[in-house]
Amino acid sequence: MADAKSRHGCLTAWLVLMIVTNSGIALVYLLVYLLGTEAIRQSLNVPGWAFPVLIVCSLFNLVCAVALFRWKKWGFWGFCGSSAVALVVNLSVGIPIGSVLQGLVGVILLYGLLQIGKENNSMQLTDSAPQLMPKLFAHCSSVECGEGQLKVEVDP
Secondary structure, eight states: OOOOOOOOHHHHHHHHHHHHHHHHHHHHHHHHHHHHHHHHHHHHTTTTHHHHHOOOOOOOOHEEEEEEEEHHTTTHHHHHHHHHHHHHHHHTTTTTTHHHHHHHHHHHHHHHHTTTTTOSSSSSOOOOOOOOOOOOOOEEEEEEETEEEEEEOOOO
8 A cells, every 4th residue: 555645634624624614505505595585585686596506516516525535636627617607606696706706716725735745746637737826826935734724925
C-alpha cells in the first residue's frame, strides 16, 4: 500500500464542511418547499420551480463531496456543474449579480485546495481543465491552513 493517496488536512476540512453545509441547505430548502406557507414563499419572491432545483443541486453537491472523498475526479466537475446551475437559478430569481458571483468562491477554493502540494496534489486535473487558479492566485504571497482556518495573504 505504498501508493496510497494522502489528502491534505485543509481539503479534508473543506470536504467535511461541504457535506455538512449542503446537507443543511438541502434540508432548509426542503422544509420551506414542503412546509412553508404560500405567504412565506411569496415573501421570498421565489418561483415554485426554484426550490426543487436548488434542493437537487444541494443533494448533488453532497454526492460530489463524497465522491471527492473517494478520489473520484467527477466529483469536482459535478460540483462545478451544479454551481453553474445554481448561478443561473439565482440570477433568474433576481438575486444581484455580485451576490451570485460570490457563490463561485466555493468552486475556486475547492480547486485551490485540490492543488495543494504541487506534484503530489490531491487531484491532477486534465490538460483540458481551465488554468484559472494560477491567474487568480498570482498575487498571493502565501496560503496557510491550520486550526480550522484558511489564511490567504495578498501581495500589495
